[in-house]
Amino acid sequence: MPKFHTVKAGDVLWDVHREKMGNTTMSRLGAWQVRVISIDYENETAMCSWNTNPPRLYFKRGIERLRRTKPEKAHG
Numbered sequence: 542m543p544k545f546h547t548v549k550a551g552d553v554l555w556d557v558h559r560e561k562m563g564n565t566t567m568s569r570l571g572a573w574q575v576r577v578i579s580i581d582y583e584n585e586t587a588m589c590s591w592n593t594n595p596p597r598l599y600f601k602r603g604i605e606r607l608r609r610t611k612p613e614k615a616h617g
């Protein structure tokens with residue numbers, strides 16, 4: 542998990558969390574790509590595009606929850 546001050550514009554990070562598999566109690570580990578478009582170190586915010594959606598504002602804690610690499614067992 543990256544520290545906020547080590548992330549740069551143009552980095553590709555991964556949002557990894559568990560998700561439900563349809564209408565069932567089973568779940569799987571999912572991974573979604575997050576592109577860092579711009580970063581503001583002074584206000585500790587970043588504009589990021591999650592899973593090719595339009596960019597939105599991420600705060601420091603949201604960036605630090607992301608991962609640098611995609612886990613091998615993650616689906617997506």
